Amino acid sequence: MPKIRYWQLLFLLTALVIILNVVVVIYSLARVSQTQDAVQQARQIMMTIRATYSAIQDVEISERDYLLWNNEDAQQIYRDSVAKVVEGVQRIRTSQYDGHTFAKLVGFESLLMRRLHVSSLDELSFPYAGTPSSLETWSIPENAALLQEIRSTILDIEQSYGVLLSSRNGELEASERNISIAVSLVTTLGVLGIALMYRALKRSLARQQRWETELLQQKQALEDMVASRTAALQFSNRELERSNRELEDFAFIASHDLQEPLRKILAFGDRLKARSGDALGENVDYLNRMQSAAARMSMLIQDLLEFSRVTAKPKEFEQVSLNAVLAGVLEDLEESINASKTSIRADPLPDIQADSTQMRQLLLNLISNAIKFVSVEKTPEVRITANTKLLSVPATLSDQEFLELHVIDNGIGFDSKYTERIFTPFQRLHSRSEYTGTGIGLALCRRIVERHSGELIASSKVGHGTDFTVILPVRHESPDVDTASESLPPGTLLQESNQHAS
């Protein structure tokens, strides 16, 4: 059982015991009160009975005094005594008594009535105007016997009340004992509870203090981590900027310094070819090869320059009609398309916010790539599909509309292990004799897509063609600002897109 459950159970049990004891105390107190009232009542009844007996004795004496000595004062004593008897009987009647003594009290009242020679004590109204009985009706033995009977009844009643009082005293003691036990228990439990509560409070405070310390430590660690990550990010950004700058400088120097001697080589090569081409005969190939090498050098430098300029001197994003861009690209590639007899099918493309020049370059490179690496066994086909979808961008914690563009060909394809290498500048999977080019086209494409906060991914299989997937945001929050996806690991958007599709 968990510790918290154990404490809860203990608390409940203690509360239950305390409540039970309080109930016992309340009940016992009520009983004590009742018993005390009953005892008091019994004592009062006993006193009233004795007083009544005393009054009836006075009645006896006043009657004798009047009858024997014709004492007129005895009449007044007689009337006062009768009045006391009646008052005593009425007090007894109004008192509460139990069933056990009821019959005896009724018997006592009946004896009194007999003694006073009336059928009901209610007949004796106040002020009592009666006189003692005449000598003719007065009988000493009878009266003495009646007195004796009354005394016996009183003794009987006293005995009964004695037993009753003894029983009530026992109840009183029991109740007092219960109260003592309950109060002791409640007090003990209370003290114990306070001690436990104090201990629990102390422990809770200590635990809370420990948690607060841990929380502070964790907060500090988190802040340190954030600071460290921020520093690392800033360092990465600086390194990236520096690397971009260096690449641009490198490309600029290479371009600027090499272009002039290369132009000289090409120009003098042309002149040489014109002047001595015939004289060289079939060895004019030396000049052709020299010219090709110079042209290729020039192309390499131009490509590098172009590659470095993607992020170095970008144009602001604007609303671009990809349909118009594609139409222009297909027009430019018309000759190549016709020569390779490539069939091109394209879905309608949406308008997006982008750099129009770079979009043109992107589509040109991807489509010319598809046309270039055709399989001799198949009729070349290029399919361009597009759709827009909402994708979740983790860095912004929001959904953003993206364009998913596919350029699919049925060309020679490549081994999937080269999926990333094809995007490395100047890296080629085939020799120049097989396929022309500098090996920068796809690297340039990826750089363009990344500059647009998108992703470019290739999937291919040897002999089965290639599918280039371009994912680009349809809108940018601010023009030419690299948005959140810039900070995403490669493949995040594609993964998101695939999840979305499934």
Added chain:
Amino acid sequence: MDNKTTPEKLLHDLRNQLNNIFLNAELAKLELATESSQTVSREDLDASLACINLILEASNRCSEIVDKLADAPVPDTAVMSQLKPSLEK
């Protein structure tokens, strides 16, 4: 397939092309100097050899620039992708 970084690969490619230029220019020069001397006028031959010399001179200049670029601390574009800003660890 090699593991050279972008500038290294570029310099390598440039050197290859330069070697091609040197080789073919020298071969053309030799051809002109030996085989074509009988069929080409002296004036044309001198002009052609002057052109080849200028080409070789320009190639030397290119070679010097490529060497200079190779000696300079060049940016590594392979590393650039790793420097992409990211909070992922």
